[in-house]
Amino acid sequence: MKRTLILTSTAAAIAMGGAAVAQDKQLTIVSWGGAYSNSQDKAYHEPYEEKTGVEIVTEDKSANGLAGIRAQVEAGNVTWDVVDLLQADAQRACDEGLVLQIDPDEWLAPAPDGTPASEDFVDGTIGECFIPQILYSTMFAYNTEAFPDGGPQTVEDIWNVEAFPGTRALQQIPQKNLEWALIADGVEPDQVYEVLATPEGQDRAFAKLDEIKDSVIWWSEGAQPPQMLADKEAVIATAYNGRIFNAQANEDQPFEIMWDHQMFETDGWVIPVDTGNEELIKDYIRFATDTQRLADQAKYISYGPARNSSAPLVGTLEGTDIDMKPHMPTSPENLETAIRFDVQFWADYGDSLEERFNAWVAG
Amino acid sequence: MATREQRSKAPLVAADGTPLKEALRRSQAVERRRAFALVAPLLVFILLVFAIPIVAMIWRSVYNPEIREYLPQTAAALSSWDGEDVPPEAVFQAMAADMIVGVENRTIGRAAARINREIPGARSTMMRTARNVDAWSAPYREKFLEADEDWASLEFWHILQRESRLITPTYYLLAVDYEYNAQGEIAPRPEVYQVYQSLFFRTAWMSILITGICVLLAYPISYMVATQPVRIANLLLILVLLPFWTSLLVRTSAWIVLLQQQGVINELLVWAGVIDTDGRLRMIYNRIGTVVAMTHILLPFMVLPLYSVMKTIPPSYLRAAKSLGAHPFRAWWSVYFPLTVPGLAAGCILVFILAIGYYITPALVGGDSGIFISNLIADNMQGSSAQLKLAAALATILLVAVLLVYWLFNRLVGVDKLKFG
Numbered sequence: 001m002k003r004t005l006i007l008t009s010t011a012a013a014i015a016m017g018g019a020a021v022a023q024d025k026q027l028t029i030v031s032w033g034g035a036y037s038n039s040q041d042k043a044y045h046e047p048y049e050e051k052t053g054v055e056i057v058t059e060d061k062s063a064n065g066l067a068g069i070r071a072q073v074e075a076g077n078v079t080w081d082v083v084d085l086l087q088a089d090a091q092r093a094c095d096e097g098l099v100l101q102i103d104p105d106e107w108l109a110p111a112p113d114g115t116p117a118s119e120d121f122v123d124g125t126i127g128e129c130f131i132p133q134i135l136y137s138t139m140f141a142y143n144t145e146a147f148p149d150g151g152p153q154t155v156e157d158i159w160n161v162e163a164f165p166g167t168r169a170l171q172q173i174p175q176k177n178l179e180w181a182l183i184a185d186g187v188e189p190d191q192v193y194e195v196l197a198t199p200e201g202q203d204r205a206f207a208k209l210d211e212i213k214d215s216v217i218w219w220s221e222g223a224q225p226p227q228m229l230a231d232k233e234a235v236i237a238t239a240y241n242g243r244i245f246n247a248q249a250n251e252d253q254p255f256e257i258m259w260d261h262q263m264f265e266t267d268g269w270v271i272p273v274d275t276g277n278e279e280l281i282k283d284y285i286r287f288a289t290d291t292q293r294l295a296d297q298a299k300y301i302s303y304g305p306a307r308n309s310s311a312p313l314v315g316t317l318e319g320t321d322i323d324m325k326p327h328m329p330t331s332p333e334n335l336e337t338a339i340r341f342d343v344q345f346w347a348d349y350g351d352s353l354e355e356r357f358n359a360w361v362a363g
Numbered sequence: 364m365a366t367r368e369q370r371s372k373a374p375l376v377a378a379d380g381t382p383l384k385e386a387l388r389r390s391q392a393v394e395r396r397r398a399f400a401l402v403a404p405l406l407v408f409i410l411l412v413f414a415i416p417i418v419a420m421i422w423r424s425v426y427n428p429e430i431r432e433y434l435p436q437t438a439a440a441l442s443s444w445d446g447e448d449v450p451p452e453a454v455f456q457a458m459a460a461d462m463i464v465g466v467e468n469r470t471i472g473r474a475a476a477r478i479n480r481e482i483p484g485a486r487s488t489m490m491r492t493a494r495n496v497d498a499w500s501a502p503y504r505e506k507f508l509e510a511d512e513d514w515a516s517l518e519f520w521h522i523l524q525r526e527s528r529l530i531t532p533t534y535y536l537l538a539v540d541y542e543y544n545a546q547g548e549i550a551p552r553p554e555v556y557q558v559y560q561s562l563f564f565r566t567a568w569m570s571i572l573i574t575g576i577c578v579l580l581a582y583p584i585s586y587m588v589a590t591q592p593v594r595i596a597n598l599l600l601i602l603v604l605l606p607f608w609t610s611l612l613v614r615t616s617a618w619i620v621l622l623q624q625q626g627v628i629n630e631l632l633v634w635a636g637v638i639d640t641d642g643r644l645r646m647i648y649n650r651i652g653t654v655v656a657m658t659h660i661l662l663p664f665m666v667l668p669l670y671s672v673m674k675t676i677p678p679s680y681l682r683a684a685k686s687l688g689a690h691p692f693r694a695w696w697s698v699y700f701p702l703t704v705p706g707l708a709a710g711c712i713l714v715f716i717l718a719i720g721y722y723i724t725p726a727l728v729g730g731d732s733g734i735f736i737s738n739l740i741a742d743n744m745q746g747s748s749a750q751l752k753l754a755a756a757l758a759t760i761l762l763v764a765v766l767l768v769y770w771l772f773n774r775l776v777g778v779d780k781l782k783f784g
Contacts, residue, residue: 067749089747095472095490173746197484206555217648344487352483354748359558361731362739 025054027277027284030068031084033060034223035246039300040084042318044288051287054280063221066093069272073098078274081281087130087266088175088343088350094129095347099270100278101129107282109290111309120291120307125266131289132268132306134297137329137338138176139262141225141244144254146235154260158236159184159208161215166235169228172218174357175346176238176263179339181208183261189337193345202353206360218361229255245302245327249317259334265341266306304330417762424755427531429477430523433470434461438527446524449515455503462493480750481522488513518545534756539563559739559757563764566736569654570718574665576658577714578707581665585706588666589673600670607663615727618656622647622728648730656728661717665710672706709781712772716765736761 029045031037037058045056059080061068066089072078085093093099102108104126108117118126125132140158142151152164158180170177179192185208187195195201217234219225225239226247241262247253269289271281287293294305295313302324305311314324325331329338375383431438436457444450465471471493472486479486488511499506507514525547526533536542536549540557544550551557588599606614621627624643632638646652676699684694722737729738736757743754772778 064745064749066747067745067751070749071751086747092472092476092747095469095486096476097469097472101469203555348479348484348487351480351748354746355750356555358739358742359556362558362562362734363731 025052025280026057027054027081027280028057028059028079029082029084030059030061030065030080032062032222034221035243035301036222036240036303039242039297039303042300043297044293047293048284048287052283054284065089069093069098069270070096073273076274078272078276080272081275081277082284083270083272084133084267085130085270087125087127087132087268088341088346090127090130090268090270091343091347093270094127097273099129099272102131102271104131107131107285109286111291111307113309115309120309122266122306122308125268125306127268129270130266130268131270131285132266133289133294134267134303134306135264135330136267136303137241137259137262137264137334138171138238138341139241139260140236140258141229141239141255142236142258143229143232144256146232151256152236152258154258155180155183159212161212164236166215167233168212168216169219169225169234169237170216171225171238172220172361174353175350176341177209178202178205178353178357179263180261181205183339184208189261189339192339193342197345197349202356206356209360226251226253226255229253241327241329242301242303249320249322260337262329262334262338263341264329264335264338265343267303268306298324298328302327302329304328420755421759424534424752424759425530425532426752427526427529427533429474430527431529433465433474434458434523434527437461437523441520441524441527444520444524446517446521449504449508449517450520452502452504454520455507455514456501458507459496459499459503462489462496466493466497477526478519478522481526482516482519485513485519521545521547534750534752535760537753538756538760559736562734562736562739563760566719567764569650569733569735570715573654573657573661573718574711574715576654577662577665578711580658581662581669581710582703582707585666585669585673588670589676590678603663603666606659611660611723612727614660615656615724618652618659618728619647622652622655647728648733650729650733652728652730653725653733653735656724657718657721660724661714664713664717668706668709668713669703670706672703676702704776705781708772708776712769712781716768719765719768720761 029040031040037060041058045058048054049056061080062084065083065085069078069080069083070093072080083099090099094101104118104121105116108131110116111120121132122135125135140152140155144151146166147164152158152160157164158168178196182192182195182201182205183189185204187201196205217228219228219237222240222243225234225237226243228234229237229239230247230251230253241257244255244257248255269285271278271285275281289307291307291309292313294307295310295315297303298305298310298314299316299318305314311330314328316323326333328334377383377386379386381389437454440454440457441450444454461474462471465474472490475486475489475493478489492507492510492514495510513519522543525543533543537552538559540552540560541549542552584599584603588596588603591599619626623629624645626647628646629638629643633640633643638644646655680698680702681694684698685691689697719735720737721735722741725733725735726738726741729735740754740757740761743750743757769778
């Protein structure tokens with residue numbers, strides 16, 4: 001009787017101790033889900049788990065990442081260790097003191113040739129609190145089966161419902177849609193943000209969107225547009241280029257990307273304050289953002305690595321001989337008419353334009 | 364006579380000599396405590412997961428600490444500002460001091476984000492200045508004005524002065540499409556931002572419509588179930604309950620399959636030649652979709668109370684009325700219908716109150732024109748511009764509306780008359 005008691009209590013102690021250790025060695029990483037999270041799993045998480053034995057738990061909550069961090073920090077109960085955010089949201093989180101400030105040379109590994117991290121990342125991507133991973137693009141794509149005589153080639157074509165009939169799937173946010181509306185309305189790409197900062201310019205963009213509102217359905221998660229195109233729920237969709245590439249390369253979907261006036265921006269990591277897990281996070285970040293890891297990610301999804309030193313290491317899609325370079329948003333022929341997404345503009349005008357956009361969608 | 368009087372005045376005592384009243388109270392106290400202990404878990408549960416969150420939500424909808432907390436000196440200095448002209452040096456000095464602290468603690472962005480909600484672009488003006496301010500020295504006023512002309516904006520300072528109060532009605536104004544204008548008066552928002560009022564009205568009238576359709580459909584069904592022999596009645600009841608036990612999402616998806624433009628009904632109509640393939644009916648992702656799917660989903664909540672009331676009405680009442688010469692309609696109207704009112708009322712209040720808070724179904728089948736106010740509440744809780752406080756204000760208004768409906772109902776019908784089954 002006594003022995004069993006001792007045995008059980010020892011077992012319990014071991015179990016509890018084990019649980020405590022496992023809990024120490026756990027990271028909760030928040031990202032976007034779908035093909036993108038999959039590429040992070042393969043390139044970052046799995047090798048890191050193998051190397052260190054740390055357990056990585058992922059949550060697909062980045063679409064509400066900023067609101068989530070805000071709520072957790074306000075409530076004093078931070079459960080996310082590392083969060084994948086867009087640069088604009090990262091900037092806001094940083095200004096509001098919700099995420100850690102990062103000294104790149106202290107936190108990040110130098111390039112293999114010794115270039116310090118602060119100089120290795122693509123110009124203008126690294127932020128006070130923001131560690132870039134990839135450059136990605138949002139652009140229009142279409143299902144070629146819907147357009148046997150050739151699909152839309154320019155943003156104006158997207159607005160031409162007569163020549164290119166069918167439903168368009170757009171992301172349910174004002175960002176990028178308003179820019180494209182102005183482009184379609186004849187505004188020069190380099191003046192888009194200037195125009196959009198004026199009330200008249202905003203009216204103009206919304207009026208242009210009104211023209212196609214009846215043929216628009218909305219998406220909110222990156223995995224939706226390829227699905228909508230595949231189901232022919234929509235014939236044209238805005239999408240993240242990696243998602244469309246994934247559908248083309250891995251699922252043999254008859255999709256075509258229209259690179260005209262693609263909008264590219266940076267996506268990367270932020271680290272909420274008060275996680276109490278900083279050492280482990282630091283170790284993970286150093287590993288996951290080194291030159292090789294960023295290049296590895298491009299084996300699984302067609303997003304451009306944010307480090308200059310990673311670019312030459314980009315090869316072919318894992319398990320195929322498809323060269324990834326021409327599919328990158330950063331490849332020169334895709335960049336010809338590209339617009340750089342203005343993080344600062346949206347940090348300033350995001351609130352009011354989002355409000356107006358939501359009212360417009362519901363009205 | 365006298366002895367009896369004396370005896371009735373003498374206190375009754377228990378076996379141990381304590382007054383009976385006292386002993387009874389004591390023994391009952393134990394009982395009461397025991398009874399309380401039994402309900403205590405439930406009470407604590409309700410308090411924790413229901414009462415406290417609701418109070419917290421209401422608090423959040425008016426609580427406005429950003430300016431007061433993160434720009435405390437400026438808020439104090441502004442309290443005596445007359446609002447006529449650009450504020451005096453003292454205010455700018457206070458702002459500079461607040462900014463230095465705010466940059467140090469990394470909280471300045473929270474104040475900036477609050478003001479940016481009112482004036483787009485104010486955020487970067489504040490952040491830019493805040494980054495430089497520690498290099499400046501008095502007098503600050505001209506340095507601020509030199510650094511950015513936005514610091515001369517009276518609107519900016521008025522908002523700062525107004526929103527330095529800890530409790531604000533701002534979010535309730537926004538929730539009914541009003542705001543403070545440049546003069547600080549309450550005025551309707553520009554038309555392009557207006558959405559909530561119409562959504563509240565839409566939610567109300569569509570809920571009334573859905574409740575009405577439910578009554579029309581459920582009354583005959585319930586009557587039939589209630590008057591059939593037990594075996595058939597049970598079968599019919601299962602037919603009513605089967606969808607009730609099926610997941611909400613499954614039922615909503617089933618309606619999508621039926622109603623969409625490539626869906627079963629449209630295919631049938633095209634096949635039958637009623638419509639041609641370009642003229643497919645749009646029956647989902649709009650109001651029709653919401654009304655159809657929600658009516659179906661909420662129907663059991665109307666059938667069950669009606670049925671349980673109808674079952675208790677003896678058929679002999681109607682027969683008696685008819686044998687006394689009443690027309691069948693008259694017999695139904697003056698005898699049967701009044702007896703079903705408690706069930707009808709219970710069904711209506713259940714369906715209506717459930718309907719005005721509905722979220723999933725309108726979100727899935729409502730498209731743009733068929734969404735409800737709860738969908739906008741959810742919108743305000745998501746995305747990078749999430750306005751939790753506005754969401755809290757909208758939710759509080761919805762809650763008050765429900766309580767109001769309940770109160771009105773109580774006045775008109777009386778809650779004691781309700782019969783849920």
